[in-house]
Each structure stands twice: as structure tokens, then as C-alpha cells.
Amino acid sequence: SLSKEHCNLKYSDILPHNAEGYPATREFLMKVVDILLDFVKSTNDRNAKILDFHHPADMMRLLDLEIPDTGLTLQQLLLDCSTTLKYQVKTGHPHFFNQLSCGLDLVSMAGEWLTATANTNMFTYEIAPVFILMEHVVLQKMRELIGWNGGDSILAPGGSISNLYAFLAARHKMFPYYKEKGLSAIGGQLVMFTSDQCHYSVKSCASVCGLGTDNCVMVPSDERGRIIPSKLEELILERKAKGHIPFFVNATAGTTVIGAFDPIPEIADICQKYNLWLHVDAAWGGGLLLSRKYRHPKLTGIERADSVTWNPHKLMGALLQCSSIHFKEDGLLISCNQMSAEYLFMTDKLYDVRYDTGDKVIQCGRHNDIFKLWLQWRAKGTEGFEKHMDRLMELTEYMVRRIKQMPDKYYLILEPELVNVCFWYLPTRVRNMPHTAERIKILGEICPILKGRMMQAGTLMVGYQPDDRRPNFFRNIISSAAVTEADVDFLLTEMDRLGHDL
Numbered sequence: 001s002l003s004k005e006h007c008n009l010k011y012s013d014i015l016p017h018n019a020e021g022y023p024a025t026r027e028f029l030m031k032v033v034d035i036l037l038d039f040v041k042s043t044n045d046r047n048a049k050i051l052d053f054h055h056p057a058d059m060m061r062l063l064d065l066e067i068p069d070t071g072l073t074l075q076q077l078l079l080d081c082s083t084t085l086k087y088q089v090k091t092g093h094p095h096f097f098n099q100l101s102c103g104l105d106l107v108s109m110a111g112e113w114l115t116a117t118a119n120t121n122m123f124t125y126e127i128a129p130v131f132i133l134m135e136h137v138v139l140q141k142m143r144e145l146i147g148w149n150g151g152d153s154i155l156a157p158g159g160s161i162s163n164l165y166a167f168l169a170a171r172h173k174m175f176p177y178y179k180e181k182g183l184s185a186i187g188g189q190l191v192m193f194t195s196d197q198c199h200y201s202v203k204s205c206a207s208v209c210g211l212g213t214d215n216c217v218m219v220p221s222d223e224r225g226r227i228i229p230s231k232l233e234e235l236i237l238e239r240k241a242k243g244h245i246p247f248f249v250n251a252t253a254g255t256t257v258i259g260a261f262d263p264i265p266e267i268a269d270i271c272q273k274y275n276l277w278l279h280v281d282a283a284w285g286g287g288l289l290l291s292r293k294y295r296h297p298k299l300t301g302i303e304r305a306d307s308v309t310w311n312p313h314k315l316m317g318a319l320l321q322c323s324s325i326h327f328k329e330d331g332l333l334i335s336c337n338q339m340s341a342e343y344l345f346m347t348d349k350l351y352d353v354r355y356d357t358g359d360k361v362i363q364c365g366r367h368n369d370i371f372k373l374w375l376q377w378r379a380k381g382t383e384g385f386e387k388h389m390d391r392l393m394e395l396t397e398y399m400v401r402r403i404k405q406m407p408d409k410y411y412l413i414l415e416p417e418l419v420n421v422c423f424w425y426l427p428t429r430v431r432n433m434p435h436t437a438e439r440i441k442i443l444g445e446i447c448p449i450l451k452g453r454m455m456q457a458g459t460l461m462v463g464y465q466p467d468d469r470r471p472n473f474f475r476n477i478i479s480s481a482a483v484t485e486a487d488v489d490f491l492l493t494e495m496d497r498l499g500h501d502l
């Protein structure tokens with residue numbers, strides 16, 4: 001807590017309201033840092049709980065969230081900070097396997113602290129000169145890793161918006177007059193294609209951009225979750241026969257649930273044949289571009305795409321959020337979205353206004369998501385990222401080996417292509433049952449119960465979900481740099497401890 005002389009101070013006693021307030025300001029901020037460092041320490045403490053679960057009504061009673069009429073003391077604000085983190089899920093904990101984005105990279109976090117302190121907007125070079133140039137350098141490096149020279153990119157607020165920017169640029173490329181004349185000027189029903197395993201944000205482009213989801217054709221995938229190219233071509237021809245206008249195909253590089261990679265070369269051939277835009281949603285699998293060992297064949301042909309989504313906040317472990325969208329053709333993004341607001345994007349500035357990025361997107365205000373990635377890349381080097389990717393894949397292979405050594409307790413659903421390990425946990429009572437539809441039904445029913453026990457115990461978090469081929473199953477994600485083989489062993493032991501009697 002704050003020193004006696006400062007413990008009753010309020011925000012009006014610190015900078016900028018009190019010009020003499022630097023000592024109190026410094027003490028308050030250093031105390032906040034202490035609270036954050038305690039959280040970092042317990043996030044990395046395997047004996048600390050990942051979460052202290054309470055149902056919403058109970059959680060409300062534990063928290064004091066009321067909005068006061070008069071301001072509270074700085075001391076109370078410190079208490080508020082501690083309480084907030086006390087009930088926050090530690091997504092950086094070595095036993096948190098729940099989402100695609102997890103881990104707590106501390107250099108990236110330090111970058112985020114600086115980002116908050118700089119508190120600037122990314123729409124013009126004028127107020128973010130260093131960060132704009134960093135974006136320029138980092139995004140160019142990422143385009144080189146995709147296999148392009150030139151082109152253009154930008155950071156977007158998440159993979160869904162990155163995919164949307166690709167859709168908008170594709171439509172603009174094919175129908176440039178749409179921008180002024182609207183949908184009626186297109187003179188036909190646009191149709192987009194994607195696999196039935198793709199991220200739902202692809203389908204939402206169809207509703208957001210006026211196609212209607214009926215015109216986002218979900219192409220069947222094979223049993224490994226990969227789009228079936230012959231089906232794609234069949235469905236394109238079917239729509240053309242109806243006089244529709246196919247214009248956009250999404251290939252997924254790393255599907256959300258099972259981590260499948262669509263075969264890009266075959267899809268690129270079809271796009272070439274019918275003059276369709278090829279977008280690769282590599283939000284999840286893009287990180288493997290950094291690994292010479294794993295980039296091929298999963299991402300072979302990605303350089304043939306017209307646009308690529310790649311989220312460093314996923315496999316690369318940059319802090320949330322950090323999502324990038326890349327275009328092979330330079331100039332498309334600005335021509336698609338430019339509105340030339342003269343109060344931001346004056347053309348008579350003293351510097352080269354091509355460095356003003358705001359008019360490339362539909363956002364106006366854009367958060368600085370680049371610094372935490374740039375700083376992390378400075379810390380790891382490209383080779384450090386490659387080691388990170390290879391390590392994640394190695395740990396996944398270790399987990400698969402361990403699961404196969406316990407066929408009585410775990411059933412591996414399919415060999416992973418990425419770090420998504422999909423399996424069922426087998427409680428004692430089903431271990432002698434044949435693996436029939438009846439047993440699978442039971443296994444699906446226990447997932448939410450076992451997950452509930454994990455959260456009540458606070459010792460483990462592994463995600464589960466159904467898909468179009470089977471009821472609930474566990475999907476384990478290893479994308480945190482904190483995870484070791486011992487953590488994988490803990491996961492397998494802990495699930496059995498919590499679930500054997502289900």
C-alpha cells in the first residue's frame with residue numbers, strides 16, 4: 001500500500017492535475033507495477049491456480065464494481081487492481097491450454113506497457129512516426145516470409161477484421177465502381193467459397209458485405225478437415241450455371257478446431273482457372289512460415305495467394321491483440337478504403353503522406369499493435385521464433401506419443417497437423433466398451449462435466465467442442481512458450497484424477 005503521506009490522495013493529487021504531484025504519481029505507478037509483477041509471478045507458478053471460478057452472480061458479490069459519484073482514493077484503486085487480477089484467468093499459466101492465443105510473453109508485455117504509455121493513434125505518421133516505420137519494416141518482413149516482394153499490409157483489430165479487409169479489397173479489385181455505385185452496380189449475385197471447417201468470420205463477411213450467408217458456399221472437407229478441391233470446382237461451376245458471380249475463395253491454413261491445412265496449390269489452380277481471388281486465412285497457422293522444418297508442405301503455395309491473414313497473437317505469442325492482413329498487390333488497400341478526410345489526411349503536409357496509414361482502413365482510429373511485436377522480434381530474432389514454432393510442434397508430438405501410450409484412458413481422434421490435439425478422455429466405466437456410437441455419445445456428454453471440474457479445481461483448462469462429424473471432444477492447444485513435457489504429463493494425469501469416476 002501507499003506510504004502514509006500518500007494513502008489518502010486522489011487522482012487530482014497526481015499529474016497532470018497537480019503539477020507538484022510527480023512523487024505521488026511515481027509511488028502510485030510503482031505500486032501498480034508491483035501488483036502486475038505479483039500476477040506475472042503467480043502466472044508462472046505451477047502451484048498457483050489458473051483461476052478461482054465463481055458463477056456470475058457470486059462473482060458480482062465478491063467484486064465492488066459500482067461507479068462512484070465522487071472519486072476514490074489511490075489506495076482504493078490499488079486494491080481494485082489487486083482484486084481484478086485475483087479473479088482474472090491466468091491465460092499465461094503453463095496449464096492453460098484453452099485457447100489458440102495463450103502464454104504471457106514478458107517482452108511483448110513490456111512492449112504493451114510502453115504502447116499504453118505512448119498512447120497514440122496509428123492513423124498518421126504525424127503522431128506516430130516511430131510506430132508507423134516499425135509497422136512498415138515488420139509487415140514487409142512478414143510479406144517476405146509469405147514469399148512476396150512488395151505488396152502492402154496493415155495491422156487490424158483481430159483476425160475477423162483482417163479477413164473482412166481481404167474481402168473488401170477483393171471486391172474492390174474486381175468491381176472498382178462498387179465503391180461509388182454500391183451493390184446494384186455489380187449486376188449479379190456475388191458468391192464466395194470456403195471450407196466447412198473455416199473460421200466463422202469468413203462467413204460473416206457475406207452477411208456484413210451484403211452477399212447474404214446463402215452466398216458463402218461452405219465446401220465439404222475430408223476426414224482430416226481439409227477442403228476437397230474437386231468439390232470446390234463443382235460448386236463454382238454450379239453457381240456459374242445459375243448466372244452467379246463467383247469471385248472469392250478462402251483457404252484456411254490451420255483450422256480453429258482441428259488445425260487442418262487446406263491444400264493451397266490445388267485451390268490456387270482453381271482460382272487461376274476461374275479468375276477468382278485467393279485469400280489464405282493463416283490467422284492460426286501462419287506462424288509456421290517461420291519454421292523451415294514445418295512450413296512445407298502445410299503452407300506450400302501460400303505465395304500464390306492474393307491476400308493472407310496472419311495473427312502474431314496466436315502461434316508467435318505476441319500479446320493480444322496483434323493481427324495482420326497482407327496483400328500481394330500494393331495500392332489496393334488505400335484505393336479500396338480511402339475517403340480522404342481532409343482533417344486527417346491532408347496532402348500538403350511537410351512529409352511524404354504515403355506514411356499516413358489511416359486512410360487504408362475503414363477504422364479511422366487504429367491501435368498501436370506493432371510495438372509489442374517488434375520488441376518481441378528484437379528479443380527473439382527470426383531464429384528465436386523458428387525455435388519457438390519447432391518447440392510447440394515437438395511438444396505436440398510428445399503429447400500424441402503419451403496419449404498413444406495410454407489407450408485405456410485417451411482416444412486420439414486424428415493425427416494433428418498443427419498444435420491442436422483432439423481426443424476423448426475415457427473414464428473408467430467406458431474403458432471396456434467397444435468404441436461405438438453409443439460410447440462416443442457418452443464421451444461427448446462427459447466433456448462439459450470434466451471441464452467444469454477442471455475450472456472448479458482451477459488446476460487445468462482444456463477446451464472442448466463438437467464439430468460436424470462428432471459430439472463434444474477435447475481440443476488441446478499448445479501455443480504457450482511456458483509449456484514443457486512435464487506440463488503435458490500433468491495435463492494427462494490431472495484429467496484422469498478429475499475424470500476417472502465420470
Ligand SMILES: O=C(O)c1cc(=O)cc(C(=O)O)o1
Pocket residue numbers: 098099100101102199256313314463
Ligand atoms: O485468438 C484466439 O485465442 C482464438 C480465436 C478464435 O477465433 C478461436 C479461438 C479458440 O477456439 O480457441 O481462439
